[in-house]
Amino acid sequence: MRHTDTGDAAAPLLAASDLVKTYGGTEALRGASLDLRAGETVAVTGASGSGKSTLLHCLAGMVRPDSGTVRYAGERLEEAPERRLSELRRTDFGMVFQFGQLIPELTALDNVALPLMLGGSGRTEARERAGTWMERFGVWGQRELRPGQMSGGQAQRTALARALVTGPAVVFADEPTGALDSLASERVMTVLTQTVRESGTAVLLVTHDALVAAYADREVALRDGVTAPAGVGV
Amino acid sequence: MSTRHILLGLLASGPSHGYDLKRRHDERFPQARPLAYGQVYTTLQRLVRDGLAEVDGTGSDGGPERTAYRTTEAGARELARWAAEVAPPAPYVTNEIFTKVVVSALADGDPAAYLRDQRAAHLARMRELTAVKTAPGADLATVLSADYALNHLDADLRWMTTTAARLTTLTAEVDAT
Numbered sequence: 001m002r003h004t005d006t007g008d009a010a011a012p013l014l015a016a017s018d019l020v021k022t023y024g025g026t027e028a029l030r031g032a033s034l035d036l037r038a039g040e041t042v043a044v045t046g047a048s049g050s051g052k053s054t055l056l057h058c059l060a061g062m063v064r065p066d067s068g069t070v071r072y073a074g075e076r077l078e079e080a081p082e083r084r085l086s087e088l089r090r091t092d093f094g095m096v097f098q099f100g101q102l103i104p105e106l107t108a109l110d111n112v113a114l115p116l117m118l119g120g121s122g123r124t125e126a127r128e129r130a131g132t133w134m135e136r137f138g139v140w141g142q143r144e145l146r147p148g149q150m151s152g153g154q155a156q157r158t159a160l161a162r163a164l165v166t167g168p169a170v171v172f173a174d175e176p177t178g179a180l181d182s183l184a185s186e187r188v189m190t191v192l193t194q195t196v197r198e199s200g201t202a203v204l205l206v207t208h209d210a211l212v213a214a215y216a217d218r219e220v221a222l223r224d225g226v227t228a229p230a231g232v233g234v
Numbered sequence: 235m236s237t238r239h240i241l242l243g244l245l246a247s248g249p250s251h252g253y254d255l256k257r258r259h260d261e262r263f264p265q266a267r268p269l270a271y272g273q274v275y276t277t278l279q280r281l282v283r284d285g286l287a288e289v290d291g292t293g294s295d296g297g298p299e300r301t302a303y304r305t306t307e308a309g310a311r312e313l314a315r316w317a318a319e320v321a322p323p324a325p326y327v328t329n330e331i332f333t334k335v336v337v338s339a340l341a342d343g344d345p346a347a348y349l350r351d352q353r354a355a356h357l358a359r360m361r362e363l364t365a366v367k368t369a370p371g372a373d374l375a376t377v378l379s380a381d382y383a384l385n386h387l388d389a390d391l392r393w394m395t396t397t398a399a400r401l402t403t404l405t406a407e408v409d410a411t
Contacts, residue, residue, distance in 0.1 A: 047395070190368045210391045211384060214360035215368075228350075 011074075013038045013202055014059055014170055019068035021054050028054040029065065030225035034204075036170065041196060041203040043213035046222035052206045053174055055222065059204060060093055060172045061085035073169075090119060094163030094171040094201075098178035102147040102159060109134065109143040112162045119166060133161040137191050153184030160192055164201065171196065174206045182211075189215045236333075237269065237277050242286060242305055242313040243337035249290035249304040252278060262336065278303055286312050310341075317343045320351055323359035323387055331390065335397060349398050356387050356394070363387075 012035035021029040028051045036042050036059075044052050057063035059070055061077045062085075070077040072092070077085065089095070102111045112130035117123060134140045137157040142150050150158065156176060163171050176192070177185035193215050196203050207213050221228040240263075244255050252274045260268045281287035286309035290302040305313070317338040321330045331352060338345040366372065367380035 193368065210357060210360060210388050211364075214357065214364040214384070216361070219357055 012036055012071075013073060014204070015069075015071045016055065016059055017069045017071075019055065019058050019065045019070070021051075021058060021063065021065045023054075027225055029058070029068075032068075032222060032225060032227045034059070034220050034227060036202050036204055038169065038202055039196070039200040040218075041193065041205060041216040043205045043207055043216035043219045044222060045207060045210070045213050045219055048208060050222040051225040052208075052222055054225075055227075056172050056174050056204060056206050060095065060170075061088055090115065091166065092169050094166065094168035096156070096159050096163045096171065096173040096176045098175040102155060102162070104147050107144050107146060108139060108150065108154075108158045111147070111158060112165055115162060115166050130161070130165055133165045134158065136195060137161045138187070151184070152180050153187060156180060156184075156188050157191060160188065160195075164195060164199065167199070168201060170202045170204065172204050172206075175208070176205070177207070177209070177212055185209075185212065236316065237273060238281055238286070239313060239316045240333065240337060241274070241277055241281065242309050243317075243341045245287060245303060245305040246310065246313065246341035249302045251300040251302045253300065255303075262340075263333070281309065285309075313337075313341055314343060317341070317345075318348055318351070320348075320355045323352075323356045323390075331394065335401075339401070346398060346401050349394050349401075353391060353394050356391050360384055360387050360391075 014036040016032060016034045019029045019032045020027070030051075032051060032055050034042070034044070034055065044055060046052050054063065058065045058078075061070070061072075061080065065078055068078070072088065077088075080088075102108070103114070106114065109127055109130055112134055113123070113126035116126035116129060121129070131140065131143065134143055137160055139150075139154050139157045139161065142154050142158070145154075147155050147158070156179075160171075160176070163173075171192075173192070177188050180188060189212060192203070195201075203216075205212070205216055213219050240259060241255055244250060244258050244262075250258070252271065255278075256269045256271055256274045259274075278287065282289065282303070285306060287303045287305050290304040292299055292301045294300065317334050321334075334348060335345045337343075338348060363380045363384050367377045367384075372380075
């Protein structure tokens with residue numbers, strides 16, 4: 001369920017402006033800006049250490065910037081209380097990381113059903129809806145396996161099903177194919193792209209791999225914590 | 235490869251005669267086929283004919299008589315235009331990209347700006363190829379040829395990223411010779 005509405009269709013769903021974030025003495029972000037429109041997939045690219053993951057964490061409300069603003073559907077996230085941010089992460093945002101971070105003790109199906117149960121759904125309903133998403137991502141056959149018994153590609157597709165099961169408006173994917181070989185990576189990206197296109201979900205995709213960035217609608221390049229203007233990379 | 239633009243690039247650092255241009259070309263592009271002296275001569279004649287270069291003078295320096303050439307303003311403009319022109323992203327463009335970067339650095343151009351534009355063109359082409367190969371019903375031959383092109387473009391991109399990072403050093407080295 002989405003608690004907020006974009007109102008103006010032309011306005012970005014998620015917008016970061018002039019973000020600065022320093023860890024210790026290191027400036028991870030030195031003025032990063034980015035717009036994400038509803039249903040759009042944007043790839044954030046850049047060398048390691050360029051601030052890609054920090055930018056994603058700020059946009060997802062997991063890290064507060066030192067300065068700058070993050071607006072989600074008009075709401076200022078950088079000053080929102082922690083309670084509101086965790087609510088958003090449960091209802092409006094989906095997360096996928098390089099290593100799926102599935103819960104090792106649960107079966108694949110229960111991993112995917114978990115966000116629904118945390119949101120108040122009953123176990124039967126949650127498992128049914130989770131099953132539909134697993135089928136969509138081609139991992140229905142692995143539903144009773146635990147994460148350690150699946151291949152890397154199967155685990156990532158399970159993680160994607162878990163990220164999308166609640167019907168989020170935005171999926172944040174941080175190097176989702178970083179640990180996969182080229183064909184497994186292609187399968188993850190193809191199914192992700194097709195699914196979000198059908199569901200109208202926006203994706204913020206952090207990657208250092210141009211072959212993965214090529215699945216996005218456009219690219220925003222980060223260099224030393226600064227975003228480059230449109231079309232300007234390296 | 236564009237011999238006339240390479241010669242214009244070599245002339246950008248000052249007047250030079252045909253034999254010297256050939257020697258510097260062969261040093262600068264060791265992977266390329268050595269330039270035939272006849273080709274240097276006819277290319278210089280055409281550059282003069284087109285107003286891109288002019289005769290600077292003749293001298294013998296104790297040996298055979300040699301004509302020195304210098305670039306004109308039109309020549310400098312043509313070189314800048316060529317060096318900034320984006321090559322069609324396709325497999326095997328690397329050699330042209332490489333040549334443009336080196337010549338651009340030689341002629342005090344802006345290879346970093348060129349690399350950024352070329353990178354954007356490469357990524358745009360990679361998005362098109364990715365859409366083609368993931369379209370429902372794409373046949374195996376289409377997928378394989380898209381993969382082939384994508385991986386070559388990706389190799390170009392990685393080289394461009396490394397080169398952009400090295401450019402300060404590269405420009406300094408070229409300036410020193």
